[in-house]
Amino acid sequence: MGMNKYLARRTIFNIPMGVKYIITADLEQSLAKKPSRKSAAATEGSMEFFRSTILLVFLLSCFSFSATDAFDALDPNGNITIKWDVISWSPDGYVAVVTMFNFQQYRHIQAPGWTLGWTWAKKEVIWGMVGAQTTEQGDCSKFKGNIPHCCKRDPTVIDLLPGTPYNQQIANCCKGGVINSWGQDPETAVSSFQVSVGSAGTTNKTVRVPKNFTLKAPGPGYTCGPAKVVKPTKFFTNDGRRVTQAMMTWNITCTYSQFLAQKTPTCCVSLSSFYNDTIVPCPTCTCGCQKNGTQHGNCVDQDEPHLASVVSGLGKNNYAPLVQCTSHMCPIRIHWHVKLNYKEYWRVKVTITNFNYNMNYTQWNLVVQHPNFDNLTQLFSFHYKSLTPYGAINDTAMLWGMKFYNDLLMQAGPLGNVQSELLFRKDMSTFTFEKGWAFPHRVYFNGDNCVMPQPDSYPYMPNTGTVWKFSSLKLVVMLMLSTAFFFATV
Secondary structure, three states, X not given: OHHHHHHHOOEEEEEHHHEEEEEOHHHHHHXXXXXXHHHHHHHHHHHHHHHHHHHHHHHHHHOOOHHHHOOOOOOOOOOEEEEEEEEEEEOOEEEEEEEEEEOOOOOOEOOOOOEEEEEOOOOOEEEEEEOEEEOOOOOOOOOOOOOOOEOOOOOEEXXXXXXXXXXXXXXXXXXXXXXXXXXXXXXXXXXXXXXXXXXXXXXXXXXXXXXXXXXXXXXXXXXXXXXXXXXXXXXEOOOOOOEEEOOEEXXXXXXXXXXXXXXXXXXXXXXXXXXEEEEEOOOOOOXXXXXXXXXXXXXEXXXXXXXXXXXXXXXXXXXXXXXXXXXXXXXXXXXXEEEEEXXXXXXXXXXXXXXXXXXXXXXXXXXXXXXXXXXXXXXXXXXXXXXXXXXXXXXXXXXXXXXXXXXXXXXXXXXXXXXXXXXXXXXXXXXXXXHHOOOOXXXXXXOEEOEOOOHHHOOOOOOHHHHHHHXXXXXXHHHHHHHHHHHHHO
């Protein structure tokens, strides 16, 4: 009974992130009780400590979002897994094959490709590499005779370019760091290289796994976890009659966060329809704003007389975006146009426009979420794959271009767009053109979430009843004003 009375008189303070502090009734009384002069300083110090503790926990809870920031609701299991297989021992170390698997459904790695880094656990060196290279050799002055490929404690590795001599290649290498998404083409969603490590352990018990893995693809955005030792990988011969296995294997998992990759959006969506003359543009300053003055500085006018020289002057290996001057300033715009309405079907035209003069988008893809994708009947000039991360709900589609036809989205200009039309069968229990139902809920381009217009700006269906009510309201207001004016003049 005493315990129940104690529980009934306690006060619970709820702090974000599920942390709770319980203050008993006795503590409440001690806090409310006026302190004596002798204990005033001690009480004040205790209260200050208490307030400081709560503030500290609150600040920690506010900044503890990194664990969920990389979660993608449309690809909840997507990640890049790096598998490090020790395939043989050497006199002072081992030879390993490092393989990157892009298990993301629609997020690929485009030019200039991936960059992989790590920190050695001991004083390892890289004697040689096949299918990749480090960007710096480091200080190898202590070695005589044979000089290692890299002596840096924190090497940075990049893929080799296409056309590399065959004696420097292994399977799945030498694509300039470009890796396709798993949803588009699993066969090209893999990249590998071989590395010979020296000054390392020569047994499973003496080898130390590297730490602090980093992945840029090509810029920031990926966060890699620690290397975890797993069961050795098994390899099958070409005829499938023999199985070998690695001496040791560890995995590293890297997840993507658009917040870490880009502080500003990279694409936007505009809308239009056959039943309304209004074209809803991308929101103003979606990806940035034009600088004031006659010299734009951060963009290029499409009517610039020396446009070709400006674009060519950027350099072949410069991938910094150079966008066309627009109100939204985005490199990519997706336009969704509700084109036609039939008795049992309705048609949509999708256009992707590139406003970036310094980028051709290879192996691009588009992800669109709309409830009528469960009744998509026909698609023209695009490939289609249904994404169903939650099983029975089929409202998300991945679209991408056909090889050698429109899988390359050219730089800004007359050829800098691709388009297709989608034919949907109507589900009469849900179909409507009202309240913006015909427009997508979410749109992703190359894995980045595109900014949609505000819902209250969507093209609306003409409604005579609404027009009549508005006109009647105007009529009533005008009659009231006329009446008031008449009596005021009498």
